[in-house]
Amino acid sequence: MSPIIEIKNITKEFKVLNRREGLKGSLKDLFSRDYKTVRAVDNISMSIEQGEIVGYLGPNGAGKSTTIKMMTGVLEPTSGEILVSGCVPYQNRTKNAQEIGVVFGQRSQLWWSLPLIESFRILKDIYQIPDADYDSILTLYKSLVDIEPLLHKPVRQMSLGQRTLSDILAAFLHNPKIVFLDEPTIGLDVSMKSKIRTLIQALNREKHTTVILTTHDMGDVDALCERIVIIDKGRMLYDNDIEHLKRFFGSYRTLRLRIGGDLKAHAASLQTALPECTVSADEEWISVLIDESKANVPDVLAQIQAAHTIRDLQLQEIATEDVIRKIYEEGVQ
Amino acid sequence: MQKKGFRFYLRIYFKILAQDIKSKMSYRADFIISTIGMICTNIAGFISFWILFRNFPSVNGWGYYEMLFLYGFSLVSLTPVQCLFDNNWSLRMNVFSGDFIKYCFRPINIFFYYQSEVFDIKGLGQLAFGIGTLIYAWVKLGLVFTPLMLLKMIVFLITASLIMISLQNAAAATCFWIQNSFYILDLVCRFRDYAKYPITIFSPFFRFLFTFVMPIAFIAYYPSLVILRPDEVPVLSWISPVIGCIFFFASYKFWMHGATKYSGTGS
Amino acid sequence: MKLKKYLTLTRAGIIESLQYRLSTFVMVIGNLLYLIVVYFLWRAIYNSADSDVVNGMTFYDTLIYLVLATALYGFMEIYAVWEMGRAIQSGKIVLDLLKPMEYRSHLFWSYSGTFIVNFIATFLPTFLVVAIVTHGTIHFGLNLLFFVISVVFAVSINYSIDFLVGTICLYTESIWGINIMKQMVVLLLSGATIPLAFFPDTLRTVVSYLPFQSIYNAPLTLLLNGTPDPQEVLRTIGTQIIWCIVMMLLSKGFWKVSLRQITVNGG
Numbered sequence: 001m002s003p004i005i006e007i008k009n010i011t012k013e014f015k016v017l018n019r020r021e022g023l024k025g026s027l028k029d030l031f032s033r034d035y036k037t038v039r040a041v042d043n044i045s046m047s048i049e050q051g052e053i054v055g056y057l058g059p060n061g062a063g064k065s066t067t068i069k070m071m072t073g074v075l076e077p078t079s080g081e082i083l084v085s086g087c088v089p090y091q092n093r094t095k096n097a098q099e100i101g102v103v104f105g106q107r108s109q110l111w112w113s114l115p116l117i118e119s120f121r122i123l124k125d126i127y128q129i130p131d132a133d134y135d136s137i138l139t140l141y142k143s144l145v146d147i148e149p150l151l152h153k154p155v156r157q158m159s160l161g162q163r164t165l166s167d168i169l170a171a172f173l174h175n176p177k178i179v180f181l182d183e184p185t186i187g188l189d190v191s192m193k194s195k196i197r198t199l200i201q202a203l204n205r206e207k208h209t210t211v212i213l214t215t216h217d218m219g220d221v222d223a224l225c226e227r228i229v230i231i232d233k234g235r236m237l238y239d240n241d242i243e244h245l246k247r248f249f250g251s252y253r254t255l256r257l258r259i260g261g262d263l264k265a266h267a268a269s270l271q272t273a274l275p276e277c278t279v280s281a282d283e284e285w286i287s288v289l290i291d292e293s294k295a296n297v298p299d300v301l302a303q304i305q306a307a308h309t310i311r312d313l314q315l316q317e318i319a320t321e322d323v324i325r326k327i328y329e330e331g332v333q
Numbered sequence: 334m335q336k337k338g339f340r341f342y343l344r345i346y347f348k349i350l351a352q353d354i355k356s357k358m359s360y361r362a363d364f365i366i367s368t369i370g371m372i373c374t375n376i377a378g379f380i381s382f383w384i385l386f387r388n389f390p391s392v393n394g395w396g397y398y399e400m401l402f403l404y405g406f407s408l409v410s411l412t413p414v415q416c417l418f419d420n421n422w423s424l425r426m427n428v429f430s431g432d433f434i435k436y437c438f439r440p441i442n443i444f445f446y447y448q449s450e451v452f453d454i455k456g457l458g459q460l461a462f463g464i465g466t467l468i469y470a471w472v473k474l475g476l477v478f479t480p481l482m483l484l485k486m487i488v489f490l491i492t493a494s495l496i497m498i499s500l501q502n503a504a505a506a507t508c509f510w511i512q513n514s515f516y517i518l519d520l521v522c523r524f525r526d527y528a529k530y531p532i533t534i535f536s537p538f539f540r541f542l543f544t545f546v547m548p549i550a551f552i553a554y555y556p557s558l559v560i561l562r563p564d565e566v567p568v569l570s571w572i573s574p575v576i577g578c579i580f581f582f583a584s585y586k587f588w589m590h591g592a593t594k595y596s597g598t599g600s
Numbered sequence: 601m602k603l604k605k606y607l608t609l610t611r612a613g614i615i616e617s618l619q620y621r622l623s624t625f626v627m628v629i630g631n632l633l634y635l636i637v638v639y640f641l642w643r644a645i646y647n648s649a650d651s652d653v654v655n656g657m658t659f660y661d662t663l664i665y666l667v668l669a670t671a672l673y674g675f676m677e678i679y680a681v682w683e684m685g686r687a688i689q690s691g692k693i694v695l696d697l698l699k700p701m702e703y704r705s706h707l708f709w710s711y712s713g714t715f716i717v718n719f720i721a722t723f724l725p726t727f728l729v730v731a732i733v734t735h736g737t738i739h740f741g742l743n744l745l746f747f748v749i750s751v752v753f754a755v756s757i758n759y760s761i762d763f764l765v766g767t768i769c770l771y772t773e774s775i776w777g778i779n780i781m782k783q784m785v786v787l788l789l790s791g792a793t794i795p796l797a798f799f800p801d802t803l804r805t806v807v808s809y810l811p812f813q814s815i816y817n818a819p820l821t822l823l824l825n826g827t828p829d830p831q832e833v834l835r836t837i838g839t840q841i842i843w844c845i846v847m848m849l850l851s852k853g854f855w856k857v858s859l860r861q862i863t864v865n866g867g
């Protein structure tokens with residue numbers, strides 16, 4: 001089977017205005033302008049199979065959105081080739097749009113003051129969804145989430161979590177081959193995050209939909225993605241399965257502790273007691289970076305608890321930015 | 334997938350439009366105040382017109398009721414742009430905030446989808462005002478009423494509307510290239526206020542400008558000639574329906590060109 | 601040091617206006633085109649009249665009056681009602697209220713930069729063009745000084761009205777309706793669209809008791825009068841000062857009361 005998305009050496013450049021500073025600068029800008037070319041996406045290639053969930057990661061401004069806009073047919077690449085489900089997206093925007101669904105975490109695409117079900121009905125017409133398919137997908141939705149109370153609520157009265165959930169359901173409504181999810185869990189609480197992850201997973205499994213997920217949340221990646229693509233400054237850094245990446249982030253976790261007394265001194269003594277971890281301290285917290293291939297969290301915690309009274313503690317996953325930094329520092333393959 | 338023909342778009346159009354009316358109704362106070370505002374605008378415009386002609390009985394050989402006819406004609410021909418293409422005014426904001434991108438992901442024509450989202454009911458008040466003025470002027474001028482006249486009126490009203498819509502589309506679409514394109518829309522809006530005066534008051538250069546570059550003369554003057562001065566109708570009046578279609582098509586292409594060039598801001 | 605914090609806002613406003621290069625150019629060119637339209641229209645109107653002087657105004661008087669009214673409008677209209685309305689709807693107003701400056705002054709001084717840019721980009725060139733075109737109809741003497749003083753008060757009254765109307769947005773959420781109503785009432789009753797001298801007597805008497813005529817009619821009448829009668833000048837500017845104080849107190853008071861009500865209701 002040929003891949004659903006095939007990208008070959010795409011590059012996208014933008015012309016950006018260099019603004020001068022201050023009052024004098026803006027007066028100068030009025031008469032002469034200075035443009036520079038920025039390469040947002042630089043020679044990226046990848047191919048994605050039907051049914052995959054791909055985590056598309058990178059820091060802000062890395063070029064993630066630009067790539068997605070090219071895949072959705074909104075932007076034309078400066079050079080290179082893209083094929084989405086066999087056709088060139090920007091040449092066949094409407095045909096391509098029929099095959100994809102898009103969710104932007106903070107921007108709802110639903111009709112703001114209408115109940116969700118009305119939005120669904122309009123989408124049903126726009127995408128020309130046959131009655132039978134429409135009914136069956138609604139039945140599927142009902143089996144997956146408690147959708148009934150949402151259906152008759154105007155979108156503007158929904159909480160952010162409910163809105164995201166609705167947007168995701170709307171994106172899958174016409175049974176697209178690919179769904180692009182941009183930061184779907186941003187700003188949501190833990191229980192809502194896990195609800196949304198479960199939903200995405202279930203829909204992917206049921207419908208065999210390809211999901212391209214951009215996120216800053218390693219929790220999303222951990223829960224959903226088999227495959228990870230990382231880009232930074234427009235260049236591809238990594239494209240491989242998640243197990244491979246675990247070496248860089250999965251095995252590291254930071255334990256943050258609040259204990260009384262002189263933190264600097266405590267940190268120094270803990271460092272000698274825990275040679276396999278890295279211990280540091282700021283004004284309030286002691287941070288212990290644990291390499292889980294060498295030590296496990298409960299053991300470390302027990303060891304610290306034996307010596308100190310812990311007032312508060314946090315366990316942190318390593319963030320995308322840290323993963324990328326580590327990839328830079330240590331290399332991948 | 335079925336082919337997306339005229340029937341498909343018509344159906345979608347009413348569906349999307351209905352949602353806008355439904356949501357407008359849910360902000361009742363705003364709706365009422367806006368309607369009053371619209372009526373005030375029309376009354377104020379009418380008062381200015383009346384004061385002007387109290388002092389000057391005619392302009393360049395055009396009498397009070399003929400001018401009133403032009404005035405009514407321009408009001409009616411402005412209705413479609415007010416009612417159906419009002420979302421053009423928000424285009425700048427949508428593009429600036431990046432929200433415009435949501436229109437790019439649907440498998441239907443972007444221009445169509447964007448314009449169908451808003452229906453401005455207030456414009457209907459203007460329509461009533463304009464029709465009233467037209468009928469009053471018609472009676473006072475002692476014009477005969479025949480089916481042929483009515484047909485002419487309708488054709489030329491549509492023509493005038495097309496021109497107005499084209500101007501607004503083009504002005505709104507400039508926001509794809511320039512920030513703060515509000516001034517351009519505002520300028521076009523101010524100029525169309527002058528559409529209701531006979532173009533013969535201008536010097537040849539501006540007559541040319543307002544006929545071919547910024548064709549406001551087609552909004553009321555050229556079409557009205559057909560009714561008011563049947564003996565001196567220039568060729569331009571007769572071909573104005575074609576010109577209207579050409580301008581509309583050109584403005585649509587321009588708008589779409591901007592929309593496809595658009596890449597969204599940030600993130 | 602107090603002045604400095606205001607001037608910082610002015611400076612930022614100037615920089616922000618200049619960011620939009622094209623809109624500045626469009627503003628200048630559009631304004632000139634607009635003046636030409638007004639020129640032709642009124643020349644035609646006067647040509648059709650029986651005498652050269654209508655209601656005590658010659659063609660040049662009317663031209664200067666209307667053109668400068670438009671130019672004044674161009675630099676006084678800062679869309680404060682929109683700004684307030686949008687800030688209220690989006691909730692941004694809460695942030696503005698936290699700033700260490702009264703909201704009313706903050707908004708005004710943020711716009712003062714736009715005032716200055718607009719004054720230089722639209723008002724001054726317009727003034728010069730119209731002065732040349734009308735061959736010395738504008739008297740260069742004390743009347744210029746009175747005009748400038750009068751404009752300062754006009755700006756203040758206009759801003760107070762804007763702020764007053766903007767405050768209504770706290771209650772209605774209908775920005776468009778409120779704004780269009782304000783614009784129409786102010787433009788018509790202030791004599792910006794048609795000089796007050798052309799109004800029928802009863803209407804003129806009513807209008808003379810309203811604050812609006814102090815915005816456009818007062819400064820322009822002072823400017824056109826080459827041989828000012830001290831008593832007349834004193835009366836006009838005196839009326840402006842009174843309106844200036846009354847409107848300022850009214851708008852401040854209304855804002856204060858409304859704000860209290862909103863915070864109590866937890867809006």
